[in-house]
Amino acid sequence: MEHRPLKPAADTREHLVVIGNGMAGCRAVEELLARDPNRYRVTIFGAEPRVNYNRIMLSPVLAGEKCFDDIVINDAAWYADNGIALVAGDPVLAIDRAAKTVMTRSGLSEAYDRLLIATGSDPFIIPVPGKDLPGVIAFRDMDDVDTMLAAADAGGDAVVIGGGLLGLEAAHGLSLRGMKVTVIHLMPTLMERQLDEAAGWLLKNALEARGQTILTGADTAEIVGDGKVEGVKLKDGTLIPASLVVMAVGIRPSVALARDAGLAVGRGIQVDDHMVTSDPAVLAVGECVEHDGQVYGLVAPLWDMCRSLADGLVEKPSGYRGSVTSTKLKVSGIDVFSAGDFSGGDGCEDIVLRDASRGVYKRVIVKDDRIVGAVLYGDTADGSWYFDLLKKQEDVSDLRDLLIFGQAFAAGGGAADPKAAVAALSDDAEICGCNGVTKGQVVSCIAKGAHSLDAVRGTCKASASCGSCTGLVENLLALTLGDEVQSGPKTMCKCTSFGHDDVRREIVAQAMRSIPEVMQQLHWTTPDGCSSCRPALNYYLLCALPGDYVDDQQSRFVNERLHANIQKDGTYSVVPRMWGGLTNPTELRAIADVVEKYNAPMVKVTGGQRLDIFGIKKEDLPAVWADLNAAGMVSGHAYGKALRTVKTCVGSEWCRFGTQDSTGLGVKLERMSWGSWMPHKFKIAVSGCPRNCAEATIKDFGVVCVDSGYELHVGGNGGIHVRATDLLCKVATEQEAMDHCAAFIQLYREEARYLERTAPWIERVGLAHIVARIVDDEPGREALRARFLFSQSFSQDDPWAQRAEGAEAEHHAPMARFTPQEELA
Amino acid sequence: MTATAEWLDIGWVDQIPVRGSRTVQVEGGDDIALFRTAEGKVFALLDRCPHKHGRLSQGIVHGGAVACPLHNWRISLSTGEALGDDKGCTPTVPVKIDGGRVLICRASTLKAAA
Numbered sequence: 057m058e059h060r061p062l063k064p065a066a067d068t069r070e071h072l073v074v075i076g077n078g079m080a081g082c083r084a085v086e087e088l089l090a091r092d093p094n095r096y097r098v099t100i101f102g103a104e105p106r107v108n109y110n111r112i113m114l115s116p117v118l119a120g121e122k123c124f125d126d127i128v129i130n131d132a133a134w135y136a137d138n139g140i141a142l143v144a145g146d147p148v149l150a151i152d153r154a155a156k157t158v159m160t161r162s163g164l165s166e167a168y169d170r171l172l173i174a175t176g177s178d179p180f181i182i183p184v185p186g187k188d189l190p191g192v193i194a195f196r197d198m199d200d201v202d203t204m205l206a207a208a209d210a211g212g213d214a215v216v217i218g219g220g221l222l223g224l225e226a227a228h229g230l231s232l233r234g235m236k237v238t239v240i241h242l243m244p245t246l247m248e249r250q251l252d253e254a255a256g257w258l259l260k261n262a263l264e265a266r267g268q269t270i271l272t273g274a275d276t277a278e279i280v281g282d283g284k285v286e287g288v289k290l291k292d293g294t295l296i297p298a299s300l301v302v303m304a305v306g307i308r309p310s311v312a313l314a315r316d317a318g319l320a321v322g323r324g325i326q327v328d329d330h331m332v333t334s335d336p337a338v339l340a341v342g343e344c345v346e347h348d349g350q351v352y353g354l355v356a357p358l359w360d361m362c363r364s365l366a367d368g369l370v371e372k373p374s375g376y377r378g379s380v381t382s383t384k385l386k387v388s389g390i391d392v393f394s395a396g397d398f399s400g401g402d403g404c405e406d407i408v409l410r411d412a413s414r415g416v417y418k419r420v421i422v423k424d425d426r427i428v429g430a431v432l433y434g435d436t437a438d439g440s441w442y443f444d445l446l447k448k449q450e451d452v453s454d455l456r457d458l459l460i461f462g463q464a465f466a467a468g469g470g471a472a473d474p475k476a477a478v479a480a481l482s483d484d485a486e487i488c489g490c491n492g493v494t495k496g497q498v499v500s501c502i503a504k505g506a507h508s509l510d511a512v513r514g515t516c517k518a519s520a521s522c523g524s525c526t527g528l529v530e531n532l533l534a535l536t537l538g539d540e541v542q543s544g545p546k547t548m549c550k551c552t553s554f555g556h557d558d559v560r561r562e563i564v565a566q567a568m569r570s571i572p573e574v575m576q577q578l579h580w581t582t583p584d585g586c587s588s589c590r591p592a593l594n595y596y597l598l599c600a601l602p603g604d605y606v607d608d609q610q611s612r613f614v615n616e617r618l619h620a621n622i623q624k625d626g627t628y629s630v631v632p633r634m635w636g637g638l639t640n641p642t643e644l645r646a647i648a649d650v651v652e653k654y655n656a657p658m659v660k661v662t663g664g665q666r667l668d669i670f671g672i673k674k675e676d677l678p679a680v681w682a683d684l685n686a687a688g689m690v691s692g693h694a695y696g697k698a699l700r701t702v703k704t705c706v707g708s709e710w711c712r713f714g715t716q717d718s719t720g721l722g723v724k725l726e727r728m729s730w731g732s733w734m735p736h737k738f739k740i741a742v743s744g745c746p747r748n749c750a751e752a753t754i755k756d757f758g759v760v761c762v763d764s765g766y767e768l769h770v771g772g773n774g775g776i777h778v779r780a781t782d783l784l785c786k787v788a789t790e791q792e793a794m795d796h797c798a799a800f801i802q803l804y805r806e807e808a809r810y811l812e813r814t815a816p817w818i819e820r821v822g823l824a825h826i827v828a829r830i831v832d833d834e835p836g837r838e839a840l841r842a843r844f845l846f847s848q849s850f851s852q853d854d855p856w857a858q859r860a861e862g863a864e865a866e867h868h869a870p871m872a873r874f875t876p877q878e879e880l881a
Numbered sequence: 882m883t884a885t886a887e888w889l890d891i892g893w894v895d896q897i898p899v900r901g902s903r904t905v906q907v908e909g910g911d912d913i914a915l916f917r918t919a920e921g922k923v924f925a926l927l928d929r930c931p932h933k934h935g936r937l938s939q940g941i942v943h944g945g946a947v948a949c950p951l952h953n954w955r956i957s958l959s960t961g962e963a964l965g966d967d968k969g970c971t972p973t974v975p976v977k978i979d980g981g982r983v984l985i986c987r988a989s990t991l992k993a994a995a
Binding site: 242248252253402404406582583584585587591609611617618622624626866872873874875876 | 898906907908909912921922933935940948955
């Protein structure tokens with residue numbers, strides 16, 4: 057780089073020295089020149105040996121879409137034409153405010169009248185072992201890009217630490233350059249600052265489809281290698297090979313120079329509305345500053361700051377008032393937009409539009425009739441419109457119904473009646489894109505007697521797949537029938553227009569694999585569901601994907617999360633399993649010891665022939681379980697939508713009336729069925745004779761032994777609505793009784809709605825259906841039984857044992873303890 | 882626990898599971914429940930439902946609310962108010978995040994113990 061003479065003779069103008077040849081520093085000078093080109097003599101110091109370039113365009117350079125020359129903002133001629141002295145590649149190391157000079161690395165000293173600090177920000181390097189190995193770099197300047205390009209030429213594996221914007225751009229570029237890329241992100245979803253959970257999930261899926269490996273919730277332990285980087289080791293022990301590691305976990309305002317010079321520094325260099333620091337002769341602008349408590353890492357605020365700074369420098373102060381920011385960008389070719397506050401909260405209302413076929417997710421957050429935030433994924437055309445409404449704080453109550461469809465729709469219709477809009481459609485207008493159903497077809501289907509949403513879905517299939525046209529179909533029903541519209545079956549909850557059966561059918565038909573996927577594909581109207589639909593979806597997925605689905609603990613009710621029963625005072629009760637209601641001295645001693653050791657105030661014999669230990673504190677649960685495990689006892693699942701107990705009578709072994717070994721069969725049934733998750737709790741009993749001492753005819757599955765074999769009963773309930781069982785069939789052998797039981801449980805697991813006991817389920821579908829599936833169809837029964845046993849091969853791990861050994865300790869221990877007496881002392 | 886004049890340092894944000902909760906035990910008083918939403922925001926409430934004093938920390942967190950484990954009342958995490966048709970309010974505790982650490986207001990915490 058050419059070094060121009062620093063002090064042209066006889067220049068008596070005030071000297072403005074700028075530290076930082078980046079986007080902020082040069083933009084500030086441009087703004088100044090636009091106001092008064094002759095006011096100051098200007099010298100710019102830059103740490104990099106280059107002219108001023110557009111740092112946010114480094115990603116396209118890495119991706120091979122642009123070269124360095126394309127991203128230069130101001131070339132050498134600009135400096136020359138405007139009489140600006142550029143000192144590039146010689147960073148300023150110190151500021152002497154008393155002498156009003158700056159000192160560079162090469163020893164050059166330069167006096168100033170006004171000093172502008174525009175040092176930007178530094179990449180944050182996480183302090184793990186190996187961070188200084190050759191091959192570990194940040195993604196901040198052109199040198200980093202050159203390093204990445206050289207590594208990509210050699211091929212191999214790259215790891216990008218950080219799944220924020222910068223990290224994903226680095227990953228995209230390296231991937232395009234032919235490297236096998238793994239992104240490690242500490243947070244559960246990508247780009248959590250800009251995107252909500254739903255959009256972050258969509259992005260992860262899209263990037264994985266492009267061949268990148270994305271590890272969320274992954275914490276880096278160390279970077280390994282001998283003399284150069286060879287891989288990254290995670291805290292869970294996973295080792296990922298890598299010849300290049302890019303750290304893109306975040307940036308920090310670069311404040312070292314300012315701090316050393318004694319300027320006021322908080323998170324950034326503190327400035328007033330005119331970008332003046334605590335020293336009136338020193339200004340600061342860009343990512344290195346803190347204004348009104350805010351630090352910015354985006355370009356738009358920087359332009360606002362530079363305008364106010366220049367106004368101040370020519371003594372026409374305007375004053376910077378902070379910036380409301382939005383992010384609109386392409387991540388690996390995927391359009392993403394966010395603005396404002398999308399964390400929700402009180403009085404906030406979410407308007408959500410999901411279009412699974414186009415891969416679109418839109419969410420606008422409205423509070424007091426004003427837009428306070430927006431997240432758009434896949435279609436960002438209306439981002440600037442939403443941002444404009446947000447910034448202007450415009451009342452959107454008139455647009456409310458059409459807001460989510462975008463400006464063209466909302467502005468065109470204004471406050472138009474959505475029903476009128478549907479009425480105006482021609483008969484061949486397509487209503488349901490998934491199933492290719494026109495308005496004419498829907499109307500004729502309604503005319504032929506489909507008087508509810510569900511009936512329309514059942515006959516012409518409109519809105520039966522993704523549900524995005526539900527509103528249109530409902531309007532057509534209202535237009536055609538007036539008040540005669542029948543309400544359909546209950547929807548799962550307020551988050552969806554679908555009922556339980558529809559959701560289950562589509563989970564299987566579309567091979568869905570996670571809760572966010574179901575919510576996207578079926579157009580959930582809330583970002584993350586509610587306490588009704590989340591546990592149901594978690595169960596449906598668990599049932600559809602045995603051994604494969606990763607259970608979402610946060611979508612379970614507390615009892616299933618803590619494997620104990622919460623009581624009204626916040627303590628828990630613990631019920632160890634006693635197979636078939638049998639116990640022995642070792643188990644009884646262990647229970648007695650636990651009761652004494654943990655001061656349990658009550659022990660009770662339950663209706664299901666178990667012992668229930670009450671009043672155990674959440675923190676003590678793992679230790680209680682360890683003690684019970686030591687005596688050979690496992691979780692009794694008294695807390696779960698699962699097999700609870702198998703109640704038995706003593707049977708032929710002792711009883712003078714007993715016809716079969718009812719206790720023995722009870723134990724076998726319990727060993728087969730324990731640990732399985734079901735739509736609701738499930739109780740079994742085996743009675744040794746028709747006197748039925750085990751009360752088998754009010755259980756979900758009951759066996760009554762007779763001389764000639766076993767009567768199998770189903771659908772009993774002893775709760776609010778007492779219901780005696782229906783007789784399913786009679787079988788001759790224990791094995792047949794077991795096989796029918798397994799098949800029945802699996803049919804219940806696959807077909808009943810979440811939180812539906814067997815009694816209402818059988819009343820809904822009819823006993824004939826159950827008989828047809830379990831009794832009449834032997835191959836079908838065998839297939840059901842096989843599916844149940846396959847699923848059981850993954851579910852018979854004692855959850856108590858895992859936790860007694862320390863798994864998921866965070867569920868039990870408080871995060872901190874606070875003792876006011878000590879604090880006050 | 883490191884203490885400053887006004888704020889109590891509780892621990893790292895990522896010790897609280899997303900869409901989950903952890904508690905701070907307060908000697909001689911009600912626990913304080915810390916919540917972390919899907920969007921990563923952290924809130925603190927007294928761990929006591931206004932209805933029948935259920936432990937809110939054990940509920941399901943969705944959107945900006947938590948469903949009480951005892952009777953499914955929905956409580957706003959930001960105001961502590963019961964949502965929907967239910968009426969009642971749980972005291973909130975001011976929280977701030979500094980450098981990844983969760984800090985809660987000392988005065989409100991002392992009040993919980995009183």
